[in-house]
Structures are given as C-alpha cells and as structure tokens.
Amino acid sequence: MTADGEQQAAAPQLEVAAPGKSGTALPMTLLSGFLGAGKTTLLQHILKSNHGLRIAVIVNDMAGVNIDAGLIRETHRLRKSNEKVIALQNGCICCNLRGDLLEELLDLWKLQQFDYVVIESSGITEPEQVAETFDARVSELLSASGDDGVAVEGVDEITLDTLKEIQENGGLERIARIDTTVTVVDAFSILGEFQTDELLSDRQNVEKKDERAVSDLMADQIEFADVILLNKIDMVDDYTKGRILTLLKQMNHRAKILESRFGKIDPREIVNTGLFNLEVAQTGYGWLQDLHAKTIKEINGEGNAAPLKLKSQNYTTQSFIYSNYRPFHPRRLYALVHDKFILQLEHPEDSESGDEEMGEDMEQGMTGEEDVDMDDAAMEDQFPVPPNEVLLANRRKDPLFSSLFRSKGEFFSATRPHRAGEWSQAGAMLSLTGGRPWFCTLPPEEYTTGDRHVDRLVQHDIAKGGEWGDRRQELVFIGENLNHQGLREVLDTCLLTDEEFHKWQQIMRNTELNDQAKYEALAEAFEDGFPDWPGDDEDEEHDHGHSHDHSGHNHHHGHRHSH
Numbered sequence: 001m002t003a004d005g006e007q008q009a010a011a012p013q014l015e016v017a018a019p020g021k022s023g024t025a026l027p028m029t030l031l032s033g034f035l036g037a038g039k040t041t042l043l044q045h046i047l048k049s050n051h052g053l054r055i056a057v058i059v060n061d062m063a064g065v066n067i068d069a070g071l072i073r074e075t076h077r078l079r080k081s082n083e084k085v086i087a088l089q090n091g092c093i094c095c096n097l098r099g100d101l102l103e104e105l106l107d108l109w110k111l112q113q114f115d116y117v118v119i120e121s122s123g124i125t126e127p128e129q130v131a132e133t134f135d136a137r138v139s140e141l142l143s144a145s146g147d148d149g150v151a152v153e154g155v156d157e158i159t160l161d162t163l164k165e166i167q168e169n170g171g172l173e174r175i176a177r178i179d180t181t182v183t184v185v186d187a188f189s190i191l192g193e194f195q196t197d198e199l200l201s202d203r204q205n206v207e208k209k210d211e212r213a214v215s216d217l218m219a220d221q222i223e224f225a226d227v228i229l230l231n232k233i234d235m236v237d238d239y240t241k242g243r244i245l246t247l248l249k250q251m252n253h254r255a256k257i258l259e260s261r262f263g264k265i266d267p268r269e270i271v272n273t274g275l276f277n278l279e280v281a282q283t284g285y286g287w288l289q290d291l292h293a294k295t296i297k298e299i300n301g302e303g304n305a306a307p308l309k310l311k312s313q314n315y316t317t318q319s320f321i322y323s324n325y326r327p328f329h330p331r332r333l334y335a336l337v338h339d340k341f342i343l344q345l346e347h348p349e350d351s352e353s354g355d356e357e358m359g360e361d362m363e364q365g366m367t368g369e370e371d372v373d374m375d376d377a378a379m380e381d382q383f384p385v386p387p388n389e390v391l392l393a394n395r396r397k398d399p400l401f402s403s404l405f406r407s408k409g410e411f412f413s414a415t416r417p418h419r420a421g422e423w424s425q426a427g428a429m430l431s432l433t434g435g436r437p438w439f440c441t442l443p444p445e446e447y448t449t450g451d452r453h454v455d456r457l458v459q460h461d462i463a464k465g466g467e468w469g470d471r472r473q474e475l476v477f478i479g480e481n482l483n484h485q486g487l488r489e490v491l492d493t494c495l496l497t498d499e500e501f502h503k504w505q506q507i508m509r510n511t512e513l514n515d516q517a518k519y520e521a522l523a524e525a526f527e528d529g530f531p532d533w534p535g536d537d538e539d540e541e542h543d544h545g546h547s548h549d550h551s552g553h554n555h556h557h558g559h560r561h562s563h
Contacts, residue, residue: 025177033184038231042263056114116271183225188235194427197388215427226275246317324473327414330528332494341430409475415528434533440469
C-alpha cells in the first residue's frame with residue numbers, strides 16, 4: 001500500500017508547529033482536474049521545489065509522477081493510495097468513504113513530520129463527494145459504524161482498526177480537515193470539452209460503465225473549486241485566454257484563479273489558505289449566486305438583478321436569468337431541445353434497475369422503457385432524434401444556443417405540478433430530471449429551517465407565485481454574447497397559452513379530484529412523452545431525488561436538508 005519516495009532525514013524547523021504536536025488537524029488540499037490537465041506536473045513541481053514547506057502528497061498513480069527518489073526533497077513525502085471503498089448505506093449519504101485515504105491521513109497525523117497534505121483525486125472524481133466525506137455529519141455516521149443505524153460494507157480489519165483509532169483520537173475532524181479545493185483546467189482543451197458529446201467511458205482508463213458526461217463533470221469540478229489553476233496558458237493566445245478566464249469567473253464567482261505554465265506556481269497559493277467551507281462551496285456556484293442575487297433584489301424592491309457581464313476585448317460572457325410562473329407544455333419543451341442537445345433524462349443511479357441503459361442509446365431518453373405509452377411513441381415519431389454528430393452541428397449553427405456554455409435551474413412542467421424538474425446543461429449535454437417537491441406542496445415544518453434569512457427567501461418565492469406557490473421556471477444561462485430577448489421568446493413559446501393555462505387551473509382547482517386523479521387529468525390534457533421521474537411511484541418522505549448537484553430538496557438560497 002505504501003511507496004515512500006523520500007529519505008527520512010530530519011526536517012528543517014518551520015514556524016508552523018507540526019499538527020500532531022499542536023493537536024491541530026492536518027490541512028488538506030484536494031486536487032481535481034481531468035487527465036492531462038496538469039495535476040501530475042503540478043505535483044512534480046511541489047515535490048522538487050525548495051519552498052520550505054513540509055508537504056505530504058497522496059497520489060493515485062505513483063508511476064505517473066515519475067520522480068526519482070533522490071530528487072524528492074527531504075521535507076516532502078510521496079505516498080500512493082490503493083483505493084478501499086467503504087459504502088455508507090443510509091438515506092442521503094450518496095458518496096463513498098475511502099478507507100485507504102483514512103489510513104494514510106492517520107499515519108501522517110501520527111508521524112508529526114508534515115504540516116500540509118495534498119491529495120490527488122482521480123481525473124473522474126467529483127470533488128464535492130470527497131469533501132462531504134470530511135463533513136462533520138459524515139463523521140458522526142462514521143462513529144456509529146457497526147451500530148444498527150449504519151451498515152459498513154466491505155471493510156477489512158485494518159480499516160476497521162483505523163476507524164476505531166480515529167474515533168479514539170476525537171474523530172475525523174481532529175485528524176484532518178479540507179483547507180482548499182483546487183481544480184486544474186487545461187487552457188488548450190477546455191472550450192472544446194464544452195462542445196463534445198463524449199461520456200467518461202469514451203476516455204482512456206475509465207470504466208466502460210461510467211456514463212457521466214465529460215462536460216458535466218468538468219462543470220462540477222470548476223464550480224466547486226476554491227482555487228482554479230488555468231494551466232498551459234502558453235498554448236493559447238491572449239484572446240482565447242481572456243475568453244476562458246471570463247467563463248471561469250462567470251461559472252464560479254468566488255474562486256481565486258491562477259495562471260500557470262507547466263504547473264509552476266507558489267505552493268503557498270494552494271496550501272493553508274483557509275478558503276474551504278463546505279456550506280459556502282455547496283451554495284456558491286455561479287448560477288446559484290445569480291439566482292440568490294435576483295431574489296434579494298426582488299425582496300428589497302429593486303426589480304430583477306442585472307446580469308453579471310465580464311468583458312474582455314470584443315466579447316462578453318454573461319449570465320441571463322429566465323423566470324416565469326406559468327408551466328411549460330412538455331411537448332413543446334421537448335420539441336425545442338430534442339435536436340439541439342444530447343438529452344439525458346434520468347439520474348445515473350436509477351439505471352441500476354436495468355430498465356434503461358445510460359449511454360448513447362439512452363442519452364436521448366425515450367427508448368428502453370418497457371412500458372412506453374402512446375404519448376411517448378407519438379413524441380418519438382413526431383420529433384425523431386438525430387445522430388449525435390447532427391445534434392452537435394445543429395447546436396453550433398443555432399443562433400441562440402451555439403454560444404451557451406452552461407445553464408442550470410428548475411423548471412415547472414404542466415403535467416408534473418408536484419415536483420420541480422431539474423435542468424442542468426453543460427456544453428452539448430442537457431439533463432432534464434425530477435427534483436425536489438415544490439415547497440408549496442409540503443407542510444411548512446418540512447421546509448422551515450429556523451434561519452430567518454433563508455426562511456424569508458423561501459416565503460418570498462411561495463408568495464410571489466400566488467395561488468400556485470413557488471412553482472416556476474427559473475433558469476440561469478451562461479454564455480458569450482447571449483441573445484437575452486431571443487432566449488426569452490423561444491422559452492415563452494413553450495409555456496401554456498392562456499387557453500391551456502385556464503384548462504390547467506380548472507383541473508388543479510377541482511376539489512372532487514385527489515392528487516393522483518389530477519395528475520392523470522393533466523397527462524390526458526397535455527401530451528407528455530418524457531419518461532416518468534424515478535420516485536414518483538414511491539412514498540418518499542426523506543429523499544426527494546438527492547443528487548450531487550444539490551438542487552434536490554435544497555433551495556437555491558441555501559436551504560439544505562439535514563443529513
């Protein structure tokens with residue numbers, strides 16, 4: 001499990017006390033980024049540089065670092081992790097805890113020879129999953145391992161001993177804490193990644209069953225980062241670099257952005273920064289902050305927030321918020337997007353049932369259902385899905401969507417008034433899936449947080465919608481030189497007409513119908529060929545489509561359900 005690449009000489013004295021001696025948790029830097037972005041080059045720079053910091057580095061592939069042991073400075077330590085995954089099988093915990101990582105961190109903490117730890121994530125890791133592992137709530141669950149409430153599967157004896165020792169020393173938060181999340185971005189390839197139809201399984205060294213979209217994962221890594229390292233800037237011209245920088249700033253308003261060639265930066269820029277805060281990271285996405293600013297301005301009587309514009313030379317990257325309290329007609333929504341985006345219409349974890357395969361066949365979403373009804377078939381016949389290469393060409397020449405990098409938010413479907421739809425687009429990929437229940441459909445105690453600020457924002461959304469509560473379209477679009485009016489007009493064509501909306505309201509107001517009867521009447525009145533959303537046929541009081549984009553039962557103003 002261990003590959004030490006340093007000679008154990010006495011480390012020079014630093015002003016910072018060793019965490020083990022001071023009782024302070026080891027500050028960790030979590031390093032993310034696609035294969036080829038430059039993570040390994042950055043690690044090589046850290047391991048060989050004379051920066052006076054005592055840094056331990058945990059990597060996935062020792063061979064990839066390829067550093068002669070004699071070149072590693074005496075103050076550094078290089079370790080390889082062999083993944084051991086501990087699956088926490090309880091409700092909302094949807095990420096795995098790596099037993100190997102815990103063992104390495106405990107060893108480093110006990111050695112009292114290192115002040116900082118840099119952990120290299122694999123190129124396909126969602127950094128939020130790793131960060132959640134170190135959240136105090138997960139630590140509490142970990143302390144209950146072996147109890148009736150939590151099952152820990154596939155744990156070997158060494159890992160069990162590690163868990164016990166961590167608890168005896170005060171828990172995971174006493175051993176290590178995430179200090180900084182860093183995402184390395186390849187300046188040469190990032191814009192192209194937003195135009196690809198590739199899944200992770202299409203890439204080398206990735207399991208063939210991994211059907212996440214490349215553009216989706218890249219967006220996740222950028223939006224969650226405290227620090228974004230734009231690497232390989234020598235491979236693009238100044239104009240392209242300017243485009244990329246404004247895009248990164250729009251996607252993540254809070255991140256510190258560094259530029260580098262060959263990963264050469266001052267390590268102090270990414271260690272011991274104190275930048276990481278899980279709650280801030282999970283509510284700090286650029287699109288989420290734009291929605292938050294819009295609502296605050298509405299509450300303060302200032303009208304809609306102006307889009308954030310980041311200008312550089314002759315182009316503008318900006319966000320545009322589309323908001324409307326009238327429902328979409330599902331058929332017209334599908335007609336709009338089916339030939340411009342590669343659609344993903346169900347959560348990846350739901351494909352485990354075997355009813356559908358994610359991948360090129362499933363991405364368009366309308367095949368593979370064993371109980372396809374006539375609406376589904378009619379939709380497919382009327383709106384045939386072109387091959388991916390045709391879709392990409394359509395998108396490139398579309399005057400409204402060609403310059404769109406990212407869009408995110410919630411949508412309101414006429415046939416599904418009980419739940420918000422989650423809209424998530426990155427590049428050519430568009431996911432339309434079931435999300436949280438609308439707050440207006442729940443008893444107040446289920447969405448009241450006790451935080452006056454958050455509760456005020458939720459109440460504002462419910463009140464603004466009048467009779468129909470917080471049901472609404474609220475989508476943030478991020479792109480270059482976006483045609484706001486054109487986007488608004490084309491989305492407005494998907495809304496119910498006055499006549500249709502009157503019919504919809506009659507059904508919803510019919511006191512002789514229970515909820516299920518209303519849903520059936522709406523499905524009869526408005527053609528809906530989208531697949532059923534997982535969970536609609538279950539009585540789920542706790543988990544309403546929990547997913548890592550945290551727009552499930554979490555409100556965009558920071559309302560999060562308790563883990």
